[in-house]
Amino acid sequence: MKMIAGIVLYQPDINRLQENLVAIIPQVDEVLLIDNASCNINEIEKLLKSYSSCVLIKNTSNLGVASALNEIFYYAKSKGYGWFLTLDQDSVCSVDLIKVYERYLQFENIGIITSKAIDRNFVLEEEFGAGERYRYVIYCITSGALMNVDACLKCGGWDEQLFIDNVDGDICINMKIHGFKVLSINYNGILHEVGHGRNVRFLWMKDCIYNHSSDRQYYMARNRIYVARKYPSEFSIFKELIKEFRNFRLILFFENEKKKKIAARFKGIIDGFKMPIKSSYCHDKG
Numbered sequence: 001m002k003m004i005a006g007i008v009l010y011q012p013d014i015n016r017l018q019e020n021l022v023a024i025i026p027q028v029d030e031v032l033l034i035d036n037a038s039c040n041i042n043e044i045e046k047l048l049k050s051y052s053s054c055v056l057i058k059n060t061s062n063l064g065v066a067s068a069l070n071e072i073f074y075y076a077k078s079k080g081y082g083w084f085l086t087l088d089q090d091s092v093c094s095v096d097l098i099k100v101y102e103r104y105l106q107f108e109n110i111g112i113i114t115s116k117a118i119d120r121n122f123v124l125e126e127e128f129g130a131g132e133r134y135r136y137v138i139y140c141i142t143s144g145a146l147m148n149v150d151a152c153l154k155c156g157g158w159d160e161q162l163f164i165d166n167v168d169g170d171i172c173i174n175m176k177i178h179g180f181k182v183l184s185i186n187y188n189g190i191l192h193e194v195g196h197g198r199n200v201r202f203l204w205m206k207d208c209i210y211n212h213s214s215d216r217q218y219y220m221a222r223n224r225i226y227v228a229r230k231y232p233s234e235f236s237i238f239k240e241l242i243k244e245f246r247n248f249r250l251i252l253f254f255e256n257e258k259k260k261k262i263a264a265r266f267k268g269i270i271d272g273f274k275m276p277i278k279s280s281y282c283h284d285k286g
Helices: 014-027 041-048 065-078 097-102 149-155 167-177 214-230 237-254 258-274
Strands: 004-009 030-036 054-059 083-087 110-119 134-137 145-148 181-192 198-202 205-209
Touching: 004 014, 004 065, 014 030, 014 041, 014 083, 014 097, 030 041, 030 065, 041 054, 054 065, 065 083, 065 149, 065 167, 083 097, 097 110, 097 181, 110 149, 110 167, 145 149, 149 167, 167 181, 167 214, 214 237, 214 258, 237 258
Parallel strands: 004 030, 004 083, 030 054, 110 181
Antiparallel strands: 083 145, 110 145, 134 181, 198 205
């Protein structure tokens, strides 16, 4: 089966991007890179000269992750691909990721296939039981996700109002509402890095902090509230607000620039209640 991978770029570390490309290029027919107006675009273009199977689309401004993912989706559809892999710019996939995923393509009503991610900075909780090969999940991250083109089309693609953060959560819930499943494989498929995360302990509770910037904190809070409002059958606004106050606690005890980040998250919550809701619908851009 023909396969394409897509990578969204914004100021990528060139060495890490090269690791990414070296890992995925032998596994797919084509790699599409969408650049959101990176300042180091000349370095990116210089790197890509070494890889004939790479296609670069340069946006003149930063349109956000959701918009770039839609560009990858519609490119894959226009070229006749049935599935496409999405990767973060700093992720490195395993050498046989696509072969593993291909074993599960015939499962019914699959919208997304994903695998376990290993973070460079902290330990993620183990979700699989002993001997469990796969499971159906509600949520998965964008990086390392193999997306079903037809399912994406029926879901209307990615919600570009989100720009960044919770883009992956939104598409997963959208898949569920449209009758598609997210299949997670018990397999270490991706090595990646979420911010500058680390494991922490508060009293008896274990947690992770990511040390995101205040701008990123804003989008995280805003989009949490927006997605909860968008899917009232899936979320409780009250419970999402409780989770937000948990984030305030983590910032207060473990992160720097506390006042700036907490103020950003408060603003994000307020704006999340103001955003107009984009409905899920089927559409076709050709």
